[in-house]
Amino acid sequence: MVKCAVCNAEFENDRKLHAHLKAHKLRMVEYYQKYYPRYDKYDGKIIKFKNKKQYFETEFNSRTNLRMWLKNSPIEEAKQYCKDILQKRKQEKELTYAPTQVELRTLIFPPIQYYNEIFGDYYALCRKLGFKTKHNILLYLYSSNSISLPSHISKCSRSNASEHAIDSSNSPSPSSAASPSSSI
Ligand SMILES: [Zn+2]
16 A cells, blocks of 8 residues: 555555546656655755656766765765665665676666775675676676776776776775775
8 A cells, every 4th residue: 555645545556646646736756756855865956756666766866976976975985885775776676696787887876896996896795795696707807807808898998997986085095905996
């Protein structure tokens, strides 16, 4: 059962609730943003509403805001956040395998390079969180520089990495052994 936050009427499912919103002259976006406001962690603006699922899963309205928030947060807070979103994603979706770079991008999660910078190794972190990573062995080897990519690809991934690189000059060094710039 879902409850209408305006009048407390109960409905079997979201579809029926959403149809009922007309009675309050509310569009879905207005209803959720008014009664369940969620704000971008970086700039405090209301999360843009595309659908209910997206709305409640979104922490940042853009990759830029995610990047700026990470850059301006203490390293421990950034690490906690990066770990939590993976863990939460795993639980909610009952995921077996670690999210790929493409999935991270779609979800507005930090890129693998950033995980490597702050944790030392994205896939090792994922294994600690209970993900399987064997299907990502090739990506793992790429990301740990154990094998080299064709020059045009590695050039491209290097520029991505620096695009997402976090300036850690104002932050304490991460407690992991890896230095923040070792992966780029
Ligand atoms: Zn109502």
